[in-house]
Amino acid sequence: MADLSALKASVLNGKRVVAETLAREALAAGVDPVVVMKEALIPAMNEVGEKFTAGEYFVPEMLVAAKAMKAAMEVLRTKLVAGSFTPAGKVVIGTVRGDLHDIGKNLVKVMLEGAGFEVIDLGVDVAPEKFVEAAKQHSAQLVAMSALLTTTMLAMPDTVKALDAAGLRGKVKVMVGGAATTEAFAKEINADGYGADAAGAVSLARKLVGAPA
């Protein structure tokens, strides 16, 4: 039996090469890639999120853990037969128009991926129409927006309105975050939720799509 707890630990400790090797070994030993996901990678990223929220981990630890997770995931991807793994949900994510701060957004993205979501990353300086278009095209259940500037958070309500106007609000939930935003701001602009950090983003996303925690 392949050592899934060692794989989990390697992700938690940000050991990319080890994680990649262990993922390969697990597949070679005949472990179902879905099991590797559910028993090693997802719990590892869950714990990374918990440690981040508790102040034990910070951005650098989270980034190296993310790299290790991605390396292992890349190995699995080739073997994940289409349809064998149902993503927890589909999320379209981006930093809003006018803003280029993307480190927080990138962390939210990997945490969502680490929680089994399929994430479509639109990058930075994303216009409201682009959010709408991508949400439609990918039939996403969630649109996640990040803003770090007092000036650019004002682009968030525009996206909410554009989703409304496109008649998507029934199907697509909106969550917002980033240092400029607050819970109150999220309510004010009629978003469906606010997440204070990357771990919060995951539990919020699960709640909004009705996935089990």
Next chain:
Amino acid sequence: MRRNARLVLRPIGVEMSVKPGTALADALVVHGVEFPCGGRGRCRGCRVRVVEGSLAESAADRERLSAEELAGGWRLACQARVEGDLVLELRQWSGLILADETSFPFEPSPGLGIAVDIGTTTVVAQLLDLTSGQVLGTRTALNPQARWGADVMSRISAALAPGGPAMLRDAIRTQIASMVNSLLKGAPHAGPLTSAALVGNSAMHHLFLGHDVTPLSRYPFEPEHPEAGWLNGGDLGWTARARDARVLFLPILGGFVGSDILAVILATRIHEATGPTGCTDLGTNGEIVFTAGREIVVASTAAGPAFEGARISCGMRAAPGAIDRVTQDGKTLTTHVIGGGTAQGVCGSGLVDAVAAGLDLGLIQPSGRLAKDPLPLRAAVGLRQADIRELQLAKGAIAAGIRILMDEVGLPPGTVCPFYLAGAFGNSLSVAGARRIGLLPFPEGSVKPAGNAALLGAKMVLGMKGLGAAALASLLPRIRHVPLERRPDFQELFAEAMTFPEGSPQ
């Protein structure tokens, strides 16, 4: 009971009565005298000359001033107490201008000049006799735009609202007019004001000149009007003696890098450097400048307000009651509080020092993790985990910015070069602490405090022919603004720079 001492300040002509035993700094600060290193006897920026009466020599005086200066009556104001009647000459910064004619050529011209540094938080104005370059008076004030928010982005947001631009413009113009008028009143027989040189960051530049700030509010953050602004005193509501003064707001350099940094370049003479040289102004915006000899690159790193003590649980500005120094002896932490007394909080330099000492004692891990949260410093003041994280973001942004700018001019990491620290925080920072936390990657001897270099640069412009028009025309094309967000390796370098170095660096 002893009678009060009479204190006369030249050349501003102020007379006051002070209780014997009063710290001289307390008496001077209300008259705009600055204490660049926070009154710690390190920077010489506060020195005054005793014309009549006497001030005892302090240990710091003997350390920082030459025998000649001591004999000439120079003392560090921040170290002195008033014991008897005194006549003092205030020469703030003027020593830097006048003491070295060759290195700072001052082209004498008739009349008076005013140099103004418009900071997001504070405004400083100095009146100069343009025939000699001598400083005749100083005024400092808070930037009245503060009521629209503490940082530049909130000011910009305010200016995007209907009626906003005029309100923000008028607030700062009114403030500066009153400073100019008051300076001229303090020098009643000195002739007309002929010129003024203003510097400030990109937002201050745009708001003062009345340019639309929309381009500064969103990507790509490229100002449409970086050029110099020319006005005259009459346009700005200045007093009759200043009505015909030519007022120059120096051009900005790109993005959020403003004319204050252009002035810093002039003051530190980075433009004349023939080898690797760098500089940073460590404020909320954290601007960085580098050259390897020819091209000059500049960037702003958006460090955030941690260095000013904001967003730190026990944070405060460098004011009485703030812990501003922390040292350790291998076992325990020792703190220094500005003005003595009980510690009320910790300011930016204290935060840097406390983390440095915490790292040395193993109370903080290189990852930034606190062994025990909170880390007590003194009295009720301590550091929390979130405070260390805030500092990591700020220092990571600066350190990554330094790495990137050095790379942009082809300097490999580890290159040793003279590195100037401009601005109040830079001057109060302990270089050893800054090195210990990995903020500055240079040996202690090569890091030099540069005082209020923005103001000095503005004064230098007043001393140039045609307000530096020709000099600036040849300098500006050599300066390139580097938008850090366009460097794909920023995230990597930022994350790397967020952790603290393992042992003490050599």
